[in-house]
Amino acid sequence: MSSIDTGASSASTSDLSVLRLLRPGPGAGAALTAAIAAATALPLAAPQVTRRFVDDAIGGASTRHLTLVALAYLGLAVAGQAARMVTAWLASRLAWDGTNRLRERLTGHALGLDLAFHGRHTPGELIERVDGDVVAVADFVVAFLLDVVASVLLLAGVIVVVFAVDWRIGAVLLMYCLLIGYGMARAQRLAVPSAARSRAASATLFGTLEERLAGAEDLRANGAGEHTVRRFHQVAAALFQAERRDARIGTTLLAGTSVAFAAGTAIMLGLAAWTVQAGTLTVGTAVLLFQYTLMVRAPFERLIDQIRQYQAALAGLARIAALLAERPALTPGTRPLPATGPLGLRVEGVAFGYPDDDEQVLSGIDVTLAPGETLGLVGRTGSGKTTLARLVLRLHDPVEGAVRVGGVDLREADPHALRTRIGVVTQDVQLFAASVRDNLTLFRPSPGDERLMEVLHGVGLGEWAAGLPDGLGTELRGVSAGQAQLIAFARAFLADPGLVVLDEASSRLDPATERRIEDSVGRLLHGRTAVIIAHRLSSLSRVDKIAVLDHGKIVEYGRRDELAADPDSRFGRLLDLAGVSR
Ligand SMILES: Nc1ncnc2c1ncn2[C@@H]1O[C@H](COP(=O)(O)OP(=O)(O)OP(=O)(O)O)[C@@H](O)[C@H]1O
Ligand SMILES: [Mg+2]
Known part of the structure; x- marks a missing residue:
């Protein structure tokens, strides 16, 4: 930490x-x-x-x-x-x-x-x-x-x-203020730790509550509700005790302060009465002194409050x-990427390990895609596919080697160009409690509803969007995992990117929907370079090249049709295993 x-x-x-x-x-x-x-x-x-x-x-x-x-x-x-x-x-x-x-x-x-x-x-x-x-x-x-x-x-x-x-009364008042100030500061040393304890207990209560509510679905499905409530009761009891102690100290301090001020006021009143009788002060001046004494209390109380x-x-x-x-x-670069058209991709001798982790996740990765070419990236879970995708998006820099997009080393590329020219659909799609429009544009200025609808049609959400009660201004809620993924597709293609990274993008779609949108995604990918990560090999039927990753290394790399035709290739055997025709 x-x-x-x-x-x-x-x-x-x-x-x-x-x-x-x-x-x-x-x-x-x-x-x-x-x-x-x-x-x-x-x-x-x-x-x-x-x-x-x-x-x-x-x-x-x-x-x-x-x-x-x-x-x-x-x-x-x-x-x-x-x-x-x-x-x-x-x-x-x-x-x-x-x-x-x-x-x-x-x-x-x-x-x-x-x-x-x-x-x-x-x-x-x-x-x-x-x-x-x-x-x-x-x-x-x-x-x-x-x-x-x-x-x-x-x-x-x-x-x-x-x-x-009257300097004598002034001196008494000064002494009195100093005494009160000292006493209050001492008393505060008691009160502050107790207040801190009750704040900590309250943080624990809310933390527990937040976690349990977030997990409500799992807790209920597993019948853990009763235990959760009992545990919650214990946490609430701890807060009650801490608060009670804090309140007791607070009340005692308040009572003590009130007595001290009452005593002070009485002393000042006595002093004033005495001086009036002695003939040194007028009655009006005695009233004045009394009023000033009363005025001392509020500032003191506010000061003490501030110490906490x-x-x-x-x-x-x-x-x-x-x-x-x-x-x-990552320090941002300044070089622009080509503003239009598909972007070539070169991954040259790349090695990478996550920070705070000694393990090498990728090593010796070489991939070249001409503008417009598509690569299918396959490999077992944990083999490093998503990690390679993150390097292509420059969410991390490689430890060795370089990633070039459109001929520009990503370390030198202007981050704005990078984010607009490279589109991505990730494994877990993040949706926001905002309108459909904002979820598509990610809160950037909208290119207009017409364009948004066009893209939604493109990914097969046209009918769904047409049925929204407030059009694209409808708040997005209650969408299925598959619909969420389609929204992510629309998001990725909205900016007309030259390079697209799809990481398990169709993993949550049912086979019928997947087939239905395969054509539209195929159309959307037309004229763009793409890296497509997929467990389901059937979704890689149209890619130009295949790279097979294993333990962070590329163990097979070539044109899809050649690998599929080669009876001894790993990809060919994977296709056979999956029951997909070569
Ligand atoms: N943020 C991270 N921090 C540290 N290690 C990570 C991180 N993300 C992934 N790893 C590790 O890097 C290795 C490769 O993970 P990666 O997510 O790239 O695999 P993947 O091929 O995408 O797997 P899957 O098919 O399950 O999505 C794994 O060993 C994983 O534990
Ligand atoms: Mg992954």
Whole structure:
């Protein structure tokens, strides 16, 4: 397993470069700064107005004057709330923009990495990177701006203002804040591991659920439902215990915090009362101090909350950076392939073994196809047929030798030309929960429904397509394995490729359908070079050449008619064994 699985607990400089993707534009940044400043300053000003009101009221000011002061207070309160709303709105927009940028970047990056990488990482793992980690990081960045920056500013503001009113009370407030901060940080050390335990239990529960649901068909068919439910019950019980423990700690902390704040408020109230009686402060100032003391609580609570998220964000940041640092093993070339017509294929002295695997899967492979020629590739299961096909598609590079298509070494070929000029139907067809149209074009711009229908007719799906309720816009679901394969045929021929690789492409079709589409595929292959891999030898009746693979080596290679005519050839004997006429 590579490094993206390890959640390192400290961020390096390259990790921090991920944050650049979350950075807002200069305009949005300035607006956010202004909003945060207003959201901090306005609540700080409100108690000043209250003091004025109380002192003026005691001093016997007119009702008109008091109403004006009260209105000013109201205005401040409304403006303060508005500033907070604008800040929250700006910050969440920033988070969405940033999250989307980061997700897009990661998705594109992961799709651009080659098969060797995807062999090492499951889709589930990558989803966790692109979704879970990105959200943790983006959430933290927003929370950092909203909660950490705003809270620290507000706390500092309160302490400074209280110092200015009465330095002795300011000093007491400062001491009190430091004590509370210390106590909360200590208590958090208890809470964080327990929260982590309950998150892990929840991940196990969902992992189990996902796996069991995905295997529902097999589980039911084998009567394993009851056992599965019992096992699930155990996992759920573990989550319950972890959550209960976490909740107990959480509630205790909350109660402790409330008592601490109540005690602090009482102390401040007592102090204020004492100074008022001593005649050093007015009643209005005492009310002001009391209000400031109350204001200290919320920022503290938000700060403590952030400590939990901070750790998750840091781990997420390290994993995202590690994923972005992964480089494809195949470097793209720039040479174009001939834009039209069939492409010749030359496989020259090719040897190959899968990365992280010492075994040689292919060796000494030489194949030459002139433009328009077709090759039938046969051999026992595991002999290396699909592997050779992958080299022709440049999903891997050969360890020795070269694969040339249209005279261009694939290592130098422009990847875009490669993907459009070479078509493929693989052993396991991947369909998407999307419209028939998108499944054919693979989400690329459509060449028009007429052309799509033409290709569907070509592979024998014309009637099926005509019966779709919303035409090609119908969501694709419930197709049989054979229909899926026909859709894959249509997909491969849509771009009018010059070289086609069909890997067991007709293996799931019933004999009648296979015969029916044999003609249309034959027509589609006309004027194209093709490599056709087949276990069923009857589907190789029209190919020009045959190569027999055995343990990664070509043990027989020649023109089909000559091999079929040769009584001693392996291919001839295979035909006899399969009961196919020579
Ligand atoms: N992604 C992979 N990583 C490592 N080894 C692989 C991988 N794919 C295939 N192999 C190994 O390479 C060898 C050739 O496999 P390949 O899939 O090319 O055979 P095949 O001839 O297509 O077989 P089949 O007829 O069953 O499709 C096998 O020993 C297989 O175990
Ligand atoms: Mg295969």
